[in-house]
Amino acid sequence: MKVLIIVTNSAVYENSNLPTGLWLSELTHFYDSAKEQAYEITIASPQGGPTPIDPESVKPMMLDKLSKEYYTNENFMKLLQKTESLTEIAEQHFDVVYLTGGHGTMFDFPNNTTLQDIIRVHYENNKIVSAVCHGVGGLLNVRLSNGEYLIKGKTITGFNWFEESIARRKKEVPFNLEAELKKRGSNYKKAFIPMTSKVVADGHLVTGQNPFSSKEIAKAVMQYLKKADL
16 A cells, blocks of 8 residues: 655745644554554655754654654654655655645645646546645645535534634634635534644545644545555
8 A cells, every 4th residue: 555645845924924834643653553554654845955854843742642753753853854856756655645744734835836737637536535634724725626616515624613713723723624624614623622633535536634633634534545455
């Protein structure tokens, strides 16, 4: 099984220069689960090279045990300085495409046409397309071969507007992810209690609401892959 994990290159909020980037746990749990299964893992980003880590994601209250182990792993952190570029891997085929989150993704995922093409091709070939938190924004502008938005009529989740208030980032973000997902005609769902885990699967499209969904979305996708490998 071949797994593609996509991370951001955006290190700041464009209107304030406040630091942002990848939300670490949204990478580590998925990476660790794929590694446990001995799957072939490729980490890529829009431009290639380093992915910045959102400083909020490595604060003691947010850094869980697994993520802390990876954060202090020199070899793993070096790996995050040498991600492949999307153009380099655009012609490769994977069994799952997973979009990590972090506010940085709001700036370099939604309008990246190479990312859109990768998602469309894999989705139309019945491969798993998965995204978590703000990474779900990478699905917003993906159109299928028939011209329809991929998420139209699909049941999905993603970071909601109230959670943006809790994160104190309403004035920093370039758009309201929850509202934009609904505008595309998706059947948007969210957890009853903000900042708790919510994972939604609609066929081979799997989305997670927020960082607290990191473990559950990794588990859901790995179970799907195991069934496909039988």
